Amino acid sequence: MGSLLTSRAIAEIAGLDAGEYERIIKLLGREPHPVEVWLFSALWSEHCSYKSSLTHLRKLPRAGARTLRAAGEENAGILDIGDGWAIAFKVESHNHPSAVAPYQGAATGVGGIHRDILAVGARPIAALNSLHFGYPITDSTYRLIEGVVRGIGDYGNALGVPTLGGETYFAPEYQGKPIVNAFSLGIARIDKLVSARARGVGNRVLYLGAATGPDGVGGAAFASETLTDESRENLPAIQIGNPFREKLLVEAIMEMVEANLIVAMQDMGAAGLASSTAETAARGAVGMRIYLDKVPLRGGVSQPQEVLLSESQERMLLIVRLEDVEAVQQIADKWGLPCIDIGEILSEERLEYWWKGEKVAELPPKALLAGEGAPVYDHPRQPPDYLKEVERFEEDSISDIASPQDLLRHLRTLLMHPNLSDKRWIYEQYDRMVGGGTMGSAADLPSTAPTWRLPYQQRALSMTLDGNPWWVEANPRIGTALAVAEAARQVACSGAIPLGITNCLNFGSPRSPEVYWQFVEAVEGLKDACEALSLPVTGGNVSFYNQDETGPILPTPVIGVVGLIEDALRSWVPLAMPQETAELYLIGDEAAIFNPTLGSSHYLREGHGVRYSPPPRLSLRSERSLINLLPRLASEGLLLAAQDVSDGGLLIALLEMAFAGGVGFTVSQVEGARTDAFWFGEDGGRVVIAVSHRDAKRVCQLVERAGLAWHRLGTSIPKAGWAQVKGPRVELILDLISLMGIWKSALPIMLRA
Numbered sequence: 001m002g003s004l005l006t007s008r009a010i011a012e013i014a015g016l017d018a019g020e021y022e023r024i025i026k027l028l029g030r031e032p033h034p035v036e037v038w039l040f041s042a043l044w045s046e047h048c049s050y051k052s053s054l055t056h057l058r059k060l061p062r063a064g065a066r067t068l069r070a071a072g073e074e075n076a077g078i079l080d081i082g083d084g085w086a087i088a089f090k091v092e093s094h095n096h097p098s099a100v101a102p103y104q105g106a107a108t109g110v111g112g113i114h115r116d117i118l119a120v121g122a123r124p125i126a127a128l129n130s131l132h133f134g135y136p137i138t139d140s141t142y143r144l145i146e147g148v149v150r151g152i153g154d155y156g157n158a159l160g161v162p163t164l165g166g167e168t169y170f171a172p173e174y175q176g177k178p179i180v181n182a183f184s185l186g187i188a189r190i191d192k193l194v195s196a197r198a199r200g201v202g203n204r205v206l207y208l209g210a211a212t213g214p215d216g217v218g219g220a221a222f223a224s225e226t227l228t229d230e231s232r233e234n235l236p237a238i239q240i241g242n243p244f245r246e247k248l249l250v251e252a253i254m255e256m257v258e259a260n261l262i263v264a265m266q267d268m269g270a271a272g273l274a275s276s277t278a279e280t281a282a283r284g285a286v287g288m289r290i291y292l293d294k295v296p297l298r299g300g301v302s303q304p305q306e307v308l309l310s311e312s313q314e315r316m317l318l319i320v321r322l323e324d325v326e327a328v329q330q331i332a333d334k335w336g337l338p339c340i341d342i343g344e345i346l347s348e349e350r351l352e353y354w355w356k357g358e359k360v361a362e363l364p365p366k367a368l369l370a371g372e373g374a375p376v377y378d379h380p381r382q383p384p385d386y387l388k389e390v391e392r393f394e395e396d397s398i399s400d401i402a403s404p405q406d407l408l409r410h411l412r413t414l415l416m417h418p419n420l421s422d423k424r425w426i427y428e429q430y431d432r433m434v435g436g437g438t439m440g441s442a443a444d445l446p447s448t449a450p451t452w453r454l455p456y457q458q459r460a461l462s463m464t465l466d467g468n469p470w471w472v473e474a475n476p477r478i479g480t481a482l483a484v485a486e487a488a489r490q491v492a493c494s495g496a497i498p499l500g501i502t503n504c505l506n507f508g509s510p511r512s513p514e515v516y517w518q519f520v521e522a523v524e525g526l527k528d529a530c531e532a533l534s535l536p537v538t539g540g541n542v543s544f545y546n547q548d549e550t551g552p553i554l555p556t557p558v559i560g561v562v563g564l565i566e567d568a569l570r571s572w573v574p575l576a577m578p579q580e581t582a583e584l585y586l587i588g589d590e591a592a593i594f595n596p597t598l599g600s601s602h603y604l605r606e607g608h609g610v611r612y613s614p615p616p617r618l619s620l621r622s623e624r625s626l627i628n629l630l631p632r633l634a635s636e637g638l639l640l641a642a643q644d645v646s647d648g649g650l651l652i653a654l655l656e657m658a659f660a661g662g663v664g665f666t667v668s669q670v671e672g673a674r675t676d677a678f679w680f681g682e683d684g685g686r687v688v689i690a691v692s693h694r695d696a697k698r699v700c701q702l703v704e705r706a707g708l709a710w711h712r713l714g715t716s717i718p719k720a721g722w723a724q725v726k727g728p729r730v731e732l733i734l735d736l737i738s739l740m741g742i743w744k745s746a747l748p749i750m751l752r753a
Contacts, residue, residue, distance in 0.1 A: 077538020102147025508552020
């Protein structure tokens, strides 16, 4: 069982501080055995226990009218979409593994998030991703980008789940420490949902899937530390994925779910078998007896803690009634998967782990869990000094655009920026159409939010994953609220009613008072926006310690929103300007339309070298009105196209619509606004819509009834290769062919592709 000295030594090696070790002794009423120390070190890691974030995450609204399982209750949030169907969706980070081994880190991030969805009995049907890399793009950054994108594409394509969209962002602060967030959406019949709550004394604990190897041992702890040169060499902490085996796992579990053979289920993700057994037992208020030597092994695994903490991929833990074990194993055998009986459910709340006839650990499952036995911290925090520069910024210190040449020069600069240029080089490596449910495609007929049609139904799901770290850096609370509003607005632009959100909060070390202040303020902004927009938080992830010797990443909350279109064939709204003459309107918040600002815009950063400025304008009241109005306009058939205004500003949004439709346009600026702020400001609460001339009056009336403002921008011009931009100080004809060439070629040129 190990000596006292051995246990204390292990605790120090494993990263448990003295106070946490004493907490373990108090919980157990004795000194922990060596294997138990390893269990605590993994499950009390930041990655598993949320010990530095849980205090603040508890403030978030977790229930809504459609909520079937609140955030944290199961492996993924679950919402009722009617007609007996539910959706499950979630986003998680795989940042540290992707920094060390880009291909496998990204690939296993995709596999892991799909298994979270599978674990509730839902079939994964769509994926998104949010990627952040260093800029300018160096050789090392290129290798990261190439590996991450290829890993996402190879795994998702082989698994047969379409990657519908996402975002890719570039900034110096991500150099060497990329952000790789993976999102999965699944569907299930409500009566087929599976819980992660173990129950039924005497029920069997089954191990399903790949053999356990040394890959990923210590992965949870690795993801809970700052990146260093030494940790970047930590390849044993990186898992190795096999998408073809995961495909077999998906089909086998779907067959078992359909036959009602699974009592409870959990994927073996972070901390592997240790977390899956502890979490299912604790949720169900039962115990388990697990025989570790029955687990199928490979790769020289020889110690019980290695079996418990391995994060080998494509593995699931099943709780099955004794009389159903044979049927489950027959299905597993049919799909070529090992399915081993490794234990049983106990009535008393205790976990027993046995290894070759010896009990190597015995402890209460709740002692290991977040919010239960695990410690909860609220670290010191203080606002960063740079906020003084934000406060000192004066917009009048920036000279407004005064000539057509200036406007064109700034426009070209923005179109060449990798944050705003065409991401075709990335998304063409993903299969977006597999499964036959994708409406449109990223290249040919996009919408502001990717959309997937439910099988054999008129309904469809729209989804997005988005965030702007520059806004959050300027003001974490407002910037995060803006990210929520933007994601919901994008979904509404497609014609969908936003239903709920998931999030991945990526930050540096919580031990830094400045970073922790940013995190807490971001959670407050998330709370503000979700309450104002009536969007429940269905779940998510916190990723800390995204920093190295050069400092932390930008504060990077990534927001995922899913919405529902009831009659997709009639109400779905594309992004592309139509192949007919249409009226173009800017609708939304009155102040944002008629008195726009330049805060935290790409224009300020790239055109004037201003890093610190206030965040864009935000009105949550206007945002709520917009996300309610847009689906109504779509359902009445009044929208020919829609695009939200965000990164890059209004003119970039108009050009994206024109490029997608192959049409031109003529537009005019409002009177009294700054030229640069009107065309390039990134204030929230604004959407460009295209409507037919006969419907324009009706649309304007509905906009006004919603308490919003409108400005008639101009008209689209079918088959034109030019656009006209007019204002009080500037009038310019744009060559759309040449501008589209710049926009499309910028990223491939940077990546030498």
